[in-house]
Amino acid sequence: MKYYYVYILSNKTNTVLYTGVTNDLKKRVYQHREKLAEGFTKKFNANRLVYYEQTENVEGAIQREKQVKGWNRSRKVEMVSKFNPKWEDLFEKL
Numbered sequence: 001m002k003y004y005y006v007y008i009l010s011n012k013t014n015t016v017l018y019t020g021v022t023n024d025l026k027k028r029v030y031q032h033r034e035k036l037a038e039g040f041t042k043k044f045n046a047n048r049l050v051y052y053e054q055t056e057n058v059e060g061a062i063q064r065e066k067q068v069k070g071w072n073r074s075r076k077v078e079m080v081s082k083f084n085p086k087w088e089d090l091f092e093k094l
Contacts, residue, residue, distance in 0.1 A: 004061035006068060008051035008080055009041055014087055017076050018046040021065040025052055026094045033091065048089040051080045 005025040009018045009032055018041050022028035031037045033047040041047065055061050068076065084090065 001056060002058075003054050003056060004058050005052050005054055006061055006064045007049060007053075008068070008076065009046040010048050010050045010080075010087070011045045012048065014050070016044045016046045017073065017080075018044075019065055019068045019076070021061050023058070025049075026091075029091050029094070049091045049094075050087050050089070051083050052090065 004023050029049045032041045035042045
């Protein structure tokens with residue numbers, strides 16, 4: 001069974017939120033943490049995994065990513081806070 005993940009990364013002070021989609025969450029977050037991925041996360045040090053959800057449907061994952069990206073910050077913060085109340089870095093728990 002193949003899984004797909006929608007995830008949110010933040011920086012150390014939780015002032016930056018980045019939403020992405022991948023089929024290998026651990027590998028992708030590692031790439032962001034080590035700054036192997038060019039772009040937004042590297043520029044703004046968004047390297048802490050604070051939220052993720054799993055699905056078996058790639059189209060559904062892509063649609064969900066677009067949906068979350070379209071939300072305002074307060075809605076994303078609310079979703080992360082329900083899933084991860086302490087805003088802990090979840091990478092080590094993967």
